[in-house]
Amino acid sequence: MERMKFLVTRLVSSALFAALLVGALWAPLGAQQCSSDVVSLDCGAAVSCVTHGGAEGLVISGNYAFVAAYDAGLSAVDVSAPGSPVFLDSCHTPGDASGLVISGSYAFVADYSAGFSVVDIGTPANMQLVANVHRAGDQAYAVALSGNYAYVANGNLGLSVYDISVPTNPVYVTSLDTDGSARAVVISGSYAYVGDCEPGLVIVDISNPSSPVKVGGCDTPGNAQWVALSGSYAYVADYNHGLAVVDISNPASPSVINSVETPDLAWGVYLSGHFAFVADNGTGLHLFDIANPTQPVQVDSCETPGLAMGVVVSGHYAYVADERQGLRIIPIHYAPIGATLDFDPNTLNLKSKGRWVTCYIELPEGCSVADIDVPSVMLNGSILAEDSPWSIGDYDLDGIADLMVKFDRAAVAAILPTGENVAVTVTGKVGTAQFSGTDYIRVIRPPIIPPEKGDPTPSIEAASLDVHPNPFNPSVRIQYAVPAQARVLVQVFSVTGQLIRTLEDLDRLAGLYTVDWNGKDEAGRDVSSGLYVCRLVVGSEVVAKKLTLLK
Numbered sequence: 001m002e003r004m005k006f007l008v009t010r011l012v013s014s015a016l017f018a019a020l021l022v023g024a025l026w027a028p029l030g031a032q033q034c035s036s037d038v039v040s041l042d043c044g045a046a047v048s049c050v051t052h053g054g055a056e057g058l059v060i061s062g063n064y065a066f067v068a069a070y071d072a073g074l075s076a077v078d079v080s081a082p083g084s085p086v087f088l089d090s091c092h093t094p095g096d097a098s099g100l101v102i103s104g105s106y107a108f109v110a111d112y113s114a115g116f117s118v119v120d121i122g123t124p125a126n127m128q129l130v131a132n133v134h135r136a137g138d139q140a141y142a143v144a145l146s147g148n149y150a151y152v153a154n155g156n157l158g159l160s161v162y163d164i165s166v167p168t169n170p171v172y173v174t175s176l177d178t179d180g181s182a183r184a185v186v187i188s189g190s191y192a193y194v195g196d197c198e199p200g201l202v203i204v205d206i207s208n209p210s211s212p213v214k215v216g217g218c219d220t221p222g223n224a225q226w227v228a229l230s231g232s233y234a235y236v237a238d239y240n241h242g243l244a245v246v247d248i249s250n251p252a253s254p255s256v257i258n259s260v261e262t263p264d265l266a267w268g269v270y271l272s273g274h275f276a277f278v279a280d281n282g283t284g285l286h287l288f289d290i291a292n293p294t295q296p297v298q299v300d301s302c303e304t305p306g307l308a309m310g311v312v313v314s315g316h317y318a319y320v321a322d323e324r325q326g327l328r329i330i331p332i333h334y335a336p337i338g339a340t341l342d343f344d345p346n347t348l349n350l351k352s353k354g355r356w357v358t359c360y361i362e363l364p365e366g367c368s369v370a371d372i373d374v375p376s377v378m379l380n381g382s383i384l385a386e387d388s389p390w391s392i393g394d395y396d397l398d399g400i401a402d403l404m405v406k407f408d409r410a411a412v413a414a415i416l417p418t419g420e421n422v423a424v425t426v427t428g429k430v431g432t433a434q435f436s437g438t439d440y441i442r443v444i445r446p447p448i449i450p451p452e453k454g455d456p457t458p459s460i461e462a463a464s465l466d467v468h469p470n471p472f473n474p475s476v477r478i479q480y481a482v483p484a485q486a487r488v489l490v491q492v493f494s495v496t497g498q499l500i501r502t503l504e505d506l507d508r509l510a511g512l513y514t515v516d517w518n519g520k521d522e523a524g525r526d527v528s529s530g531l532y533v534c535r536l537v538v539g540s541e542v543v544a545k546k547l548t549l550l551k
Helices: 012-026 409-415
Strands: 008-010 038-041 047-049 057-061 064-068 074-078 086-091 099-103 106-110 116-120 128-133 142-146 149-153 159-163 171-176 184-188 191-195 201-205 213-218 226-230 233-237 243-247 255-260 268-272 275-279 285-289 297-302 310-314 317-321 327-334 340-344 347-349 356-362 372-379 390-393 402-408 419-430 433-444 464-468 476-482 486-494 499-508 511-517 530-538 541-549
Touching: 038 297, 057 099, 057 310, 057 317, 064 099, 064 106, 064 317, 099 142, 106 142, 106 149, 142 184, 142 191, 149 184, 149 191, 184 226, 191 226, 191 233, 226 268, 233 268, 233 275, 268 310, 275 310, 275 317, 340 419, 347 499, 356 372, 356 409, 356 433, 372 402, 402 409, 464 530, 464 541, 476 486, 476 530, 476 541, 486 511, 499 511
Parallel strands: 340 433, 347 433
Antiparallel strands: 008 390, 038 327, 047 327, 057 064, 064 074, 074 086, 099 106, 106 116, 116 128, 142 149, 149 159, 159 171, 184 191, 191 201, 201 213, 226 233, 233 243, 243 255, 268 275, 275 285, 285 297, 310 317, 317 327, 340 356, 356 402, 372 419, 390 402, 419 433, 464 476, 476 511, 486 499, 486 530, 530 541
C-alpha cells in the first residue's frame, strides 16, 4: 500500500533526539493516563513480608514500601522484586504509626497518641526519627500534604495543621473540629476531604492554612474511614457499609449517590484507572469496576491472611497493609491495551524477495505510540521488530499518530500459513502496560504456472497488456504477455495512486495469460464508478492501461 511519510523519522544514530521530539509532538495534551483494564487478582501468587508491627497504612516510593506498622513505628521493605519482598528496617516512633505520606527524603507519620512524627528515609535500611510534635488528646490516623503544610486527620481533635517548611522542625498551626472523629484526609486543590467516621465525609476549605473552614459534608451510610478522589467523585471506605460514592462537584453540598456493601469492614480504598481496590479487613481485598460511578460493580476479591487495613496499587501489584500479617503483595492481571494494526503489504507472497513486512500501529485515546518500547514489539509471539528503521507519523491521515515498525519478511514468511484471512498479532510494551492488536492479511504461495493448457507458446518479444471490455461493468478481462520466465505482478490502482487490488503476484513462464477483475477491492468491497489504472510488472518491465468502470 502506498503511504505518505509524515513528520518524524528515527534512525539508530539519532535515537535520543527523535525520542524526545516524538514525545513532544505526539504525546496527547491533557490526555487521560494510558492504562489497561484489570482482569483479575492473582491470589495464588500473593506473598507476604513481616513488618514487625501491625501494618495499617503504606506508601510505595520507587523500589520501597514504607509501612505504618503501628507499635513497630515505620517499616521499610524492598519491593524491587515484588514477588520476593525483603524487610529492611523499622524506625520506632513515639506513638503507634497509623498513616504516612512521603515527600523527598522524609516520611511524615500520623503517630496516633504521639501526634505527628517525621522520619528521615534517605537510607531506607537505616531510617531515623528526626521530629515529633505531640499535643494532649492527639489521635493521629492519617496525614496529607499541601505546599509547606501537613494536614493530620486527628481523631476527636478533627483536622490539625502543621507547618513543615522545615521538615526537621514541624510547627503546630491550628486544628478544626470536624464534629466527628477524623480518620482520613485527602487534598485536592484548596479543599481537604476528611473521612470523619460517623458524620461521614467533611469538606474543608484550606486556602488559608492557619484558618481552615468547613464548607460542606454529607452523612455516609456507615462510618467513613478512608477517602479517595477521582474527578467529581469521592470514594469512601465506609467501614460497616462497604464502599460509598459521593458526588463532590459542589463542595458545599456533597451527596451520596450510591453505596455498595462489602462482606466485612471497609477500612481503605485506592483508585487505579476505573477500578477501586477496597481493603475489607477480615475478608481481604475487593475489586470494583467504577467506570459508571453511580453503579460500582464488584469484579474480584482476594482473601489475605491478616486484616486488610489499607491498600496501594503500583504497577501490576496491589500492596495491602495486612495488620499483624505485615505487607501482603498481590499480583494484578491486566488485559492488554487494544491496538489497531495495518500491514503493508496486505497480500503477502511467500515466494517474493522483499526485505520487510511493514506494520503501522495505532493506540486508543489517552495512549501515545511515542511510549511504545520498540525492542519489545513482537509479531505472533516470535518475531521481534527490527531495531531500525522505525518512525512515527500520521500515515493514514486520521489525525492520530501511528508507529511504523518493520519485520524481517523471510522470518514472517516462515511462520505464516497460506490463506485469504490469516490472523497476525502484534504485541509490545507501552509505558508500564502491554498492548496487543490483530490484523488479517492474505498470504499466498503460488507455484510457477505454465501457459494455459492447449495454447501454443507464442514468440513474445516484450511484456504487453490488454483489457476488454473497456469501459466495463461489472468485470473486465485482463490479458497480458510474458516474454520470458519472470516474476509477474498485476495490480489495479486509483488515479491518485492508491492500491485497490493485487490480482497476480507470482512467477510465470513465457506465454499469454488472463485474469479477471470484478470491480472489488482487497476487502471484497465494490469500488465506485470511475477511472482506474491496471499496471503490469514483468521483471523490470512495467506496462499500464487505463480502465473505466461504469455503473
